Amino acid sequence: MRVGADAAADLGGLAARKDAAGGAGALGRIAAAGESGGAAGPDHRVAQAAGGGGEAVSATDAAARREELVGLYKEVSKCTKCPLHETRTKAVFGAGNADADLMFVGEAPGAEEDLQGLPFVGRAGQLLNELLVEIGLSREAVFICNVLKSRPPNNRDPQPTEIAACEPYLFEQVRLIQPRVVCTLGNFATKLLTGNPTGITRVRGTPQTHELGGRTVFLLPLFHPAAALRTPAVKEQLRADFATIPALIEQALPAPLPSAAEIAAETAPDQDDPPPPADQLGFFGGADTA
Numbered sequence: 001m002r003v004g005a006d007a008a009a010d011l012g013g014l015a016a017r018k019d020a021a022g023g024a025g026a027l028g029r030i031a032a033a034g035e036s037g038g039a040a041g042p043d044h045r046v047a048q049a050a051g052g053g054g055e056a057v058s059a060t061d062a063a064a065r066r067e068e069l070v071g072l073y074k075e076v077s078k079c080t081k082c083p084l085h086e087t088r089t090k091a092v093f094g095a096g097n098a099d100a101d102l103m104f105v106g107e108a109p110g111a112e113e114d115l116q117g118l119p120f121v122g123r124a125g126q127l128l129n130e131l132l133v134e135i136g137l138s139r140e141a142v143f144i145c146n147v148l149k150s151r152p153p154n155n156r157d158p159q160p161t162e163i164a165a166c167e168p169y170l171f172e173q174v175r176l177i178q179p180r181v182v183c184t185l186g187n188f189a190t191k192l193l194t195g196n197p198t199g200i201t202r203v204r205g206t207p208q209t210h211e212l213g214g215r216t217v218f219l220l221p222l223f224h225p226a227a228a229l230r231t232p233a234v235k236e237q238l239r240a241d242f243a244t245i246p247a248l249i250e251q252a253l254p255a256p257l258p259s260a261a262e263i264a265a266e267t268a269p270d271q272d273d274p275p276p277p278a279d280q281l282g283f284f285g286g287a288d289t290a
């Protein structure tokens with residue numbers, strides 16, 4: 001069952017064990033999950049995974065995350081937190097493997113996505129599918145979504161208030177899906193998620209480390225597939241950047257970034273440090289050196 005595909009949504013692969021300790025085998029697990037996503041339902045796959053000792057705990061955790069993700073999907077489907085709900089046809093939650101190691105994040109649904117309630121279903125989506133196949137993956141093995149879940153009228157730029165209202169859903173998706181690599185598609189998603197105004201042309205293809213949804217991940221900025229459709233050279237650059245994804249998924253997860261409190265503690269003077277010499281205190285007018 002995928003999230004975002006109405007009642008028949010498929011969360012295939014959630015029962016697959018996600019090994020947070022290292023990258024080895026991650027792609028294999030994605031592939032295995034994709035293969036098992038056919039006839040058997042997700043509950044069946046959970047039962048299979050629960051057959052082994054450690055797997056049972058992981059499967060339980062995965063099932064709980066899937067439950068939460070389905071709950072989030074229902075919440076987004078009827079969300080009215082910003083005015084975009086008044087003009088959308090369907091909210092577009094995102095779709096794919098709810099336990100994916102690889103996530104793609106675009107800007108907002110377009111006209112066709114708005115009608116179908118699914119992300120990247122037009123020509124840009126077809127190119128995304130092709131590029132995934134070229135690196136040995138499929139749409140069902142990854143999770144694809146947008147920052148905004150409802151279409152801005154006439155594809156206008158998202159407003160800051162709309163982004164503020166909607167981005168918590170994205171961070172919650174990252175927290176629940178637990179990807180290793182998040183690929184931002186295009187300028188908008190890249191600038192927003194990196195917090196950096198540098199354009200996509202300069203940052204694309206170089207992985208960064210970011211904390212999203214309380215999780216430290218590799219963030220890989222990529223050209224938007226729609227831009228690649230317009231310009232053959234951009235398409236080749238996008239293809240070259242895609243080719244780096246499998247190795248990035250295999251890398252061990254980045255160490256968690258230090259929190260603001262940890263940075264402050266690092267830079268604060270040590271209580272056990274000896275006081276500065278009296279002549280230095282006097283220099284700052286803090287002691288009587290007479």
Ligand code: SF4
Nearest residue numbers: 079082085149150166
């Ligand atoms: S864009 Fe996001 S916040 Fe606004 S109505 Fe849609 S789901 Fe809700």
